[in-house]
Amino acid sequence: MTAIRILVGTRKGAFILTSDGKRKKWSINGPLFAGWEIYHVNGSIVQPDRIFASQTSSWFGQIIQRSDDGGKTWSQPGSDGAAEKAEGMPQGESNMFVYDTSEATGKPLTTHQWYDGTQHPWEFARVWHLEPSLDDPDTCYAGVEDAALFRTTDGGVTWHELAGLRGHESGPDWAPGAGGMCLHTVVLDPANKSRIYCAISAAGTFRSDDSGETWTPINHGLRSEYIPDPTAEVGHCVHRIAIHPSNPNTLFMQKHWDIMRSDDGGDSWREVSGNLPSDFGFPIAVHAHEPETIYVVPILSDSLHYPPDGKLRVYRSRSGGEEWEALTKGLPQEHCYVNVLRDAMAVDTADPCGIYFGTTGGQVYASSDSGDSWEAIVRDLPAVLSVEAQTI
């Protein structure tokens, strides 16, 4: 029988929520890594009990954790489990994210644009997003702040930068968004192993067709009134992109403002915000079985990071955009001023499709009927940074 595992990253630890296929009763395990910011927890599709977690702190830096038993036990990759027990401290060194400056593969350390327009050197802060490979459990991608893409091919023991992205000639024009200059979205094309998409705030969307060696900005059609040239090649604050595995040439985007879609692998984009009450927001997700059914959570504006009218509404389009319906059943419809962050919405692959999202108020909401109705699995976690759903 199908089981569902929800991986939740919060400001003060990780939580794992599990249920059977009915998705009515949930057990809650956590906090794991209590006190640390857990930006993302994500499992391998090919080996679902292998889960990576990004544990981070402005004080003590970055740590990568890995579980090989579905989240029951964790270690830093490279640690010797026996030594860990005996000594009380992991022995691994999996937190080394160093920009590639080697002559062979790297680029010289470049600079990017700072808030005030001056140039600023790249400085590693944290891993925002972990994206396990679709076919190899030892390979995982890490999107980091300051924006760059790293990859491990040894299960997280060592990480190497795919420096062609940061070395792109547009790098000096990239600038931090309110959350820092982060590479927050990594999308792997299930039909084309060598194609990778990523999104950076605030630079835009990039595509590689050679497994991450070289990159092309794909932002044609985006219009951002908050940058000097609204249709510039880079500088757009893309918040999230999503695809459906059956139709990977179609991409959906929640931009800072605007919902966008592309039907040519990102070569061009058009706006599909339609009748949304606000087209500002962070996450965007695609239904597991309906490639044209998409979900967003409208937020009032970039300075007012809460839903319009104090009503928490997920909006669903069954036509790939333009026409949207509010989903409200089970969600607070008054006095609600939480935000839903970019990595905090996910879908399972059960039937009917389950949708999950977490809020900055610590609620994790679930729908087991494609969004028609919602229920809080848990209400009082620390602010939720990320949500992933595993169907096992």
Place this chain on the structure above:
Amino acid sequence: MIRVVLPHHLQTLEVAIDVDGVVTQRTVLDALEARYPMLRGTVREHLTLKRRPRVRFFADGEDVSHESPDTELPATVAAGDQPFMIVGAIAGG
């Protein structure tokens, strides 16, 4: 034997390490990181080995965060009577 007190975020733990030669911030942290490689990057930056901005070092009650990493630490620390304390700057987060 040098006693090193770690921030509780990393591990609620006091560890004892041996340091060969002169006892300085650098030799203590080198020995600590050699013994516990997972601490690399958490107290000092990778490669540059500079103290992370929100970490401070205390030795025998004195703030030595801004001392040269090669300055000899107090004899009380070298003798193991007092710990070398690694502290997260301010309490919160």
